[in-house]
Amino acid sequence: MEWIILGIVVAVVLIVGIYLWSTYNGLVKLKVRVDEAWSDITVQLKRRADLIPNLIETVKGYASHEKGVFEEVTKARAETLSAQTPAEASAAENHLQSALKSVFAVAEAYPQLQASQNFLQLQSELVDTEDKIQAARRFYNGGVRELNTRIKLFPNTLFVRGLGFTEREFFEVSEPAAISEPPRVQF
Numbered sequence: 690m691e692w693i694i695l696g697i698v699v700a701v702v703l704i705v706g707i708y709l710w711s712t713y714n715g716l717v718k719l720k721v722r723v724d725e726a727w728s729d730i731t732v733q734l735k736r737r738a739d740l741i742p743n744l745i746e747t748v749k750g751y752a753s754h755e756k757g758v759f760e761e762v763t764k765a766r767a768e769t770l771s772a773q774t775p776a777e778a779s780a781a782e783n784h785l786q787s788a789l790k791s792v793f794a795v796a797e798a799y800p801q802l803q804a805s806q807n808f809l810q811l812q813s814e815l816v817d818t819e820d821k822i823q824a825a826r827r828f829y830n831g832g833v834r835e836l837n838t839r840i841k842l843f844p845n846t847l848f849v850r851g852l853g854f855t856e857r858e859f860f861e862v863s864e865p866a867a868i869s870e871p872p873r874v875q876f
Contacts, residue, residue, distance in 0.1 A: 712845055716854050719836040723857055726829035727775070730860060733822040734769055734778065740818060741766050741789075744811045748796050758795055762788040775829075775860040789815075826860050833857045 745759050765788040768781040796808070837856045840849050 709848075712839075712849070713852060716836070716839060716845075716849060716852075719832065719839060720854065723829065723832040723836050726825065726832045727860075729825040730778070730822065730829055733818055733825050734772070737785075737815065737818045737822065738766050738770050740811060740815050744792065744808075744815065747805065747808045747811060748792055748799075758788070758791045762792055764788075775858040779861055830859050830861075833859050 741762060745762055749759060762785075765781065765785040769778070769785050772778040772781045793812075836854075839845060840854055840856055
């Protein structure tokens with residue numbers, strides 16, 4: 690009889706141990722995936738921020754009197770580069786999108802600028818980068834959703850916070866219309 694009880698206790702401990710081991714490893718994999726996805730977002734935000742000075746210089750050559758627009762873009766670019774969290778990045782996204790739309794509105798007033806190969810190439814690269822940011826954002830938010838769900842599930846919620854796992858913020862934008870589509874110049 691003692692062997693049966695001992696066998697049952699060992700089996701229960703083994704099952705619980707396997708469950709804890711697999712849950713912990715699964716959460717570690719999700720955390721790494723979310724970290725990687727956030728890194729992808731920051732890479733694309735940096736790429737776009739690097740394109741913006743070239744775009745500004747190109748437009749400045751044609752519209753030097755639009756100083757306020759250029760200052761706003763420079764300020765928004767600095768916010769984007771300094772953003773450390775998804776919430777900060779979301780706020781910076783709103784400002785930058787609004788500022789870029791102003792630049793493209795100025796550009797529309799200059800037909801010779803719209804015909805410039807340099808401007809067209811920069812615009813194309815910017816649109817491509819915006820698409821990559823959107824894809825990276827979707828991947829990040831999917832990973833965050835999966836991680837947060839796993840953390841909140843019972844019985845995981847009883848012990849995973851003690852192991853150092855916390856919920857992550859989604860990369861949301863407070864004004865979805867501001868980023869619903871990449872900035873484009875209409876010819």
